[in-house]
Amino acid sequence: MKNMIKVVIACLLIFNLAACSNTNNTITSPDGKIKLSFHLVQGAPTYQVTYNNDTLVNTSHLGFEFKEQGSMKDQFELIAATVNSADETWQQPWGENKTIRDQYHQIKIELKEAGETGRLLNIFFRAYNDGAAFRYEFPEQKNLKEFVIQNEMTEFNITNNPTTWWIDANYDTYEKLYKSTPMSEAKWVATPVTMVTKNNTHISIHEAALTDYSGMTLKQNESGAYEADLTPWSNGDKVRTKAPMVTPWRTIQIEDSAAELVESNLIVNLNEPCKIEDVSWIEPMKYIGIWWGMHIGTETWYTGPRHGATTEKALADIDFAAANNIEGFVVEGWNHGWAKWGAEGAFDHVTPASDFDLEKVAAYAKEKGVMLIGHHETGGDIPSYEKYIEDAFKMCQRLGMHAVKTGYAGGIFPRGEHHHGQFMVQHYRRVVELAAKYQIMLDVHEPIKPTGIRRTWPNMMTREGVRGMEWNGWSDGNPPSHTVTIPFTRGLAGPTDYTPGTFDILYANAKNRVKWNDQDKGTSRVHTTLAKQIANFVILYSPLQMASDIPTNYEGHPAFQFFRDFNADSDESKVLNGEIGKYITVARRSGEEWFLGSATNEEARTLDVKLSFLEAGKNYKAEIYRDGDDADYLTNPQSYKIETKEVNAETTLKLVLAPGGGQAIRFVKL
Incomplete structure (x- = not known):
């Protein structure tokens, strides 16, 4: 899959420990426009970012507070700084662009606390042509083993109050409308958060390679700088971990224009290479589904006289897909549990509803050359879903259903956990890896935000995590x-399952709507x-792209x-x-x-x-x-x-x- 050309130049710079507090370490992007500098200021680690000699990120502090083991934020000595560069070209099985160039300069900073503890902390900084990134590493060490991060003290001290596009931070949803204000009014935000400076430099702050950590929001401190604010566990812990470990990358995409910002590959480049050996079964596709009628109130998810997911309707829609060069078809409301929405243990992900013949529909879809896409709504009930999930994936594989749309609407069970906390990040990762085992592509709704996992697990095709089309069905829109x-x-974070394509814009054909x-x-x-x-x-890029409307609204439409x-x-x-x-x-x-x-x-x-x-x-x-x-x-x-x-x-x-x-x-x- 990969055709790689890689040049690595490394040199080890060992500094006199007595002079470390005065040592500056700087790398530049390959094109020389971005400069990323590390400084120890009275033993405290800090960094700065400039672009075309303009300071974008002024002196910003780095460090941690632990639950029971104090903090790691100052009293550091610089042990070593290792500089290296890389330039490789890699291929992805799908994406906005199949060929990606990964070119950067990197410096690894190795720090040690003064005093008896002598705990170790490494920080990796990278400068790309399209931005800067850094992550922390806790190496294996005798004085820090299992620990709980209570606060990640990462700052983004953005200069000159740029115009900012943002949504309010929320530990459970990203489904909000964006605001445009001076950064000073964007007090607590979700990422990605995008800014434009007075010099028209475009910046977006996000994270990459979120694998076993809590999702990051950004909250302004008293000086107006953004600080990392991590989504907590139910008891208030932020991250439960042990050394050795690395954090997600903290990313700052930087470009001259809005168009160039969209073309950035920084997020995917900061993730690990693909872990799936055979990716031949991973294929982008268009799809339709039994879905929109429920949102506009002409059908229901649960069984009854207005149930959308009937065998008869599914067969007719498969015929429509086959006749119109549409590769996929999803059915929501096909299984038991919808009448008990919101209750713990409501959903059964292997038993069809009484009026839906799953075996017949799957066989018919296969005969017609249409991929039947599974639908697993969990209602946020994680223990229940994890009880069913492997059997459900086995069933999908047996029926030739190599794609599943998952949903996590509602509060999370166990209560007190959040959609964007470490508990759910771990769950989402287990689902992705298990899906790969059974050759299943995923479309995740109510997800954790994308952070480039699609490079490592390309069966993670697309996700919602946005205020999408459905809001037009039952709100001001x-x-x-x-x-x-x-x-x-x-x-900028990754593919977006917005589900565009509604043709009956005023719902003129939606008779008998029920609120x-x-x-x-x-x-x-x-x-x-x-x-x-x-x-x-x-x-709105998505490798699984839906035409959202009811198929009858497309029939005969030029x-x-x-x-x-x-x-x-x-x-x-x-x-x-x-x-x-x-x-x-x-x-x-x-x-x-x-x-x-x-x-x-x-x-x-x-x-x-x-x-x-x-x-x-x-x-x-x-x-x-x-x-x-x-x-x-x-x-x-x-x-x-x-x-x-x-x-x-x-x-x-x-x-x-x-x-x-x-x-x-x-x-x-x-």
């Missing part, structure tokens, strides 16, 4: 600015044009041809333009075809887009799905036009986007 904010915020959610005020609808719904298939032709297996991606919360244009290549998606916020916009990404010297047919001349997400959202043009790499297209609108284009080589 998502404003047009939301989906042109996601790529620059949550999308089931307290947030439904009777005004629910989708706040985009139809053309933007199509564009979001390209913009605009659905784009999804029929769309290929979720991307080879190469280009972000052609973008401003956070305003607009974005993305092009993705699948084989010899390119797909383009462009979208705007509430404002109408005209964008000139150069097609230089097309193969030079070749002509292409551009199949254009655009907003109609009178389209407007508020007054006329379903107005659209389909046109064709002959174009080439020299062509500049003028994209006219309606308020809340978009445009999608397929480029086919002539």
Whole structure:
């Protein structure tokens, strides 16, 4: 799978211990733009980050407080500093880009506490062309074995109060609308958190390789710097661990533009290489499902006269998928337990509901060449799910179901644990590894945020962790600015199962809707044009990409041809333009075809887009799905036009986007 070219240059710098407090250690990115400096200030470890000689992160402290073993935050001596560089190219089985370059300069700082304890702490710093990262290592040592981290004292002292796009920190959900304010008003935030400085430098703080640790939020201290705030266990512990161990990487993505920020590979590069030897069964795909009807209140998850997951309906939807070049089909509400929602031990993940013949549906899907995607809603009941999970995965493998959508809606059992704490991080990892054993791809809802695990376990395909399409079904919904904010915020963490593609925007075909959610005020609808719904298939990257609407709303609809032709297996991606919360244009290549998606916020916009990404010297047919001349997400959202043009790499297209609108284009080589 890997074609690697690697150059490693290492030198060991041993310093006089008496002079360590005055020693500065600096690395730069390969292109020289980013400078990452480590300093001991009166025995306390600190770092700084500059970009093009501007200080982005001023002196920021590092260290830990332990539950019963004091703190490790000062009184350090520098033992050694090891500098090395690496440059390798690796291949992933799927992704925005199949080929990734991993190039950085690194310094390993080895510290020892003064005095009798003499505890050891190492810090790795890396400088990439697209950002900086660091992590802690507790090496094996006699004076620190098992311990509980009560506070990670990592600071991000961002300078000059940049404009910040953020959501409030929450230990259990990321499903919120983004705010744009000065950083000084963003007091406690989830990551990724994205900023733009007065010099137009774009920054995003996040984490990578979160494997056995608590998820990090950021909270401002009295000086206005962000400090790591870790999601606690039910008793208040933050991280339970033992040496030797390493923490997740703390990441700072840095680019000149919003478009370049989206193209960063920093997060995946900081994860371990793939641990699955045979990845041939891991394949991106498009899918539909029995799902949207429940959200808009025309069907139910539980059995009864309005039950969505019936055998008859599933067979009909499989026929639709097979006839429309759609590779997958998910069924929510197929199993026992939905009538006991919220109760402990409610869900059974192996027994079908009384009106759903799982064996028949799975066999029919296989006959039709459609992947039946399993659905495991846990209701947050972890002990119950872990009791069923291996048998459920075995059953999926036997039935040819190589993908499962999991869900963790509601509070976590045992009560007091959080979705984003170490308890759940450990659970999510067990599920991913067990799924790989049974050749199952995962789509996780109510997840821990992505931190690049997809490199190590590429069966971790996509996850929610965002305020997605479903909120349009039973609340005030998502404003047009939301989906042109996601790529620059949550999308920087990894693939996003937003589930775009609703065509019945005003629910005109949703007869006999029944209110089931307290947030439904009777005004629910989708706040985009139809053309933007199509564009979001390209913009909101997911290797498992869903067309969210009820299949009958697609039947005979000319605009659905784009999804029929769309290929979720991307080879190469280009972000052609973008401003956070305003607009974005993305092009993705699948084989010899390119797909383009462009979208705007509430404002109408005209964008000139150069097609230089097309193969030079070749002509292409551009199949254009655009907003109609009178389209407007508020007054006329379903107005659209389909046109064709002959174009080439020299062509500049003028994209006219309606308020809340978009445009999608397929480029086919002539």
